[in-house]
Amino acid sequence: MHVGHCQVPDHEPQDTSIFDGVGETLATIDIYFRVASVEPDPSHPTRPKINIVGEVDGKFNMVGFVKLTDDDQIWWHYVGIRPPPQQRRAF
DSSP, X not given: OEETTEEOOTTOOOOOGGGTTOOOOOOOOOEEEEEXXXXXXXXXXXXXXXXXXXXXXXXXXXXXXXXXXXXXXXXXXXXXXXXXXXXXXXX
16 A cells, blocks of 8 residues: 555554553544455455545544455444644644
8 A cells, every 4th residue: 555655564563662661541533444455355255345535533644554464353443643734624
């Protein structure tokens, strides 16, 4: 998946070290998204990868996907991209 000028690998290892020693926090954010496309998933023929685009709290654009992992867990992956001021919308 391409995000702006960056390539976001589907299976990039996630570095969670920034969370070491941090307690659990609860926050609520509004996310509005739509399905942009679907892609076949050979590992799960009846469950395609779903590509999404949307907005986070009316401040950031987002792109990402939802798919099943090899061990049948649901994996949500998305990134927020702050749009230039002329493209920001207020809700």
